[in-house]
Amino acid sequence: MSLRINHVTKQYGNVTAVDQLTLEIQRNQMFGVLGANGAGKTTTFRMILGLLDPSEGEITWNGQTIAKRMNEKIGYLPEERGLYPKLKVVDQLVYLGRLRGMKKRQVIDEMKLWLDRFHVPEYANKRVEELSKGNQQKVQFIASVIHKPELLILDEPFSGLDPVNVELLKKAVLALKEQGTTILFSSHRMEHVEELCEHLCILHKGKAVVHGNLRDVKRSHRKKNVMIHADFSLEFLKEMAGVLHYRETQEGAILQIADESVSQHIFQAISGFGFVRKFELEEPSLNDIFIERVGTEYE
Known part of the structure; x- marks a missing residue:
């Protein structure tokens, strides 16, 4: 099982956001994607999710072209969070879980496990707007993994978290990897990438300027x-x-x-x-x- 990005290009008029990108991410890998703003990370993630169509090339998951019907197999934590502030946490997660084909009882059971893991079981019946920014981020993370996706895309998952909550989230991400989840991960914090990822790609102006096993990349430098x-x-x-x-x-x-x-x-x-x-x-x-x-x- 693997994610393959094969000679993918995305153009917006005269602007090339992603330029002939080729990557292969194997099952159970933690793969880091780095790049400054405008390097093509978010565009690449959106093409993987099927939200954007490549101008050229192909993206496949387990040999199948990415399509919206694969929504139940993919989880996504966007850099810009998108929770409904007036909804209670439980209602928010039930709504998003149902969109991914889960039954209400399944969502609630999984939610309880995750809230316990993050030491905030009392937040189930609080409105999202009542939570701190860090705790809202925990809820957003739960929403991205509650359906047990095969492929998980995390765009700046530790942004805005204090050191204690960063460690909690790191442990959760590593546990998902151990359970077989393939994880595509971006972060502005290099130490997080070095700690968590075995393989990486550095994008610059839509091109992969560095690509490979982290240890080999460092040794070859x-x-x-x-x-x-x-x-x-x-x-x-x-x-x-x-x-x-x-x-x-x-x-x-x-x-x-x-x-x-x-x-x-x-x-x-x-x-x-x-x-x-x-x-x-x-x-x-x-x-x-x-x-x-x-x-x-x-x-």
């Missing part, structure tokens, strides 16, 4: 980081060949280097100056890779 904690100034390393970027820290410095071999020269250069408490060669962060390929910081 020639530029590395060196973290040094030392009791003497490291500023002289700025001028060393192969040092691309130098950032001073409270305990020493972090250097971006052209490739792994430069770290040996750095180690030799500092070894006679004094006590070195830490010297660590690190893979580049996802943020480093994103900035290099897209040319902008992504926060």
Whole structure:
């Protein structure tokens, strides 16, 4: 079972929002899609959902072309939330669950399980507008998964949540993955993508500029980081060949280097100056890779 996006293009007049995008997301994968505003993420998600038709190419789930009748197999948490503020939580979820082919009793049973999981069972009979923004987001998440979709699309799921609720939602997402749900996930927080996703795609102007297994993507990136904690100034390393970027820290410095071999020269250069408490060669962060390929910081 897999989601296949095959040479998909979406044009709006003279504007190309998605350009010859090809991806394959396997069952039970957590797949991260990254990109600055206007990169084509939301357009891609809407084409997967069948809300937009590709100008070219094809999108299939388990070998079948995506169609509106597949609504019961797909869950979607949009970046812009869409709950009815005057409805009680239970009425909201029953309405949305019934649209996905569930019976009222099924919805209520699943709702109770999810509200208990999020430690808010008392919210069932509250109106949505009475809840905090974070708790409204929990309800929106429940609405996207209550029908037990095979494919789940999460667009900025942690936006606006405090750290405690972020951890609650992370655990819920990981549990769904363990149960076999295929999850397509976007976030402005790189650390969330690095923590949760095994595979990723970075979109830039509708094109996939990075695509693959996260570990392989990081290892194939020639530029590395060196973290040094030392009791003497490291500023002289700025001028060393192969040092691309130098950032001073409270305990020493972090250097971006052209490739792994430069770290040996750095180690030799500092070894006679004094006590070195830490010297660590690190893979580049996802943020480093994103900035290099897209040319902008992504926060």
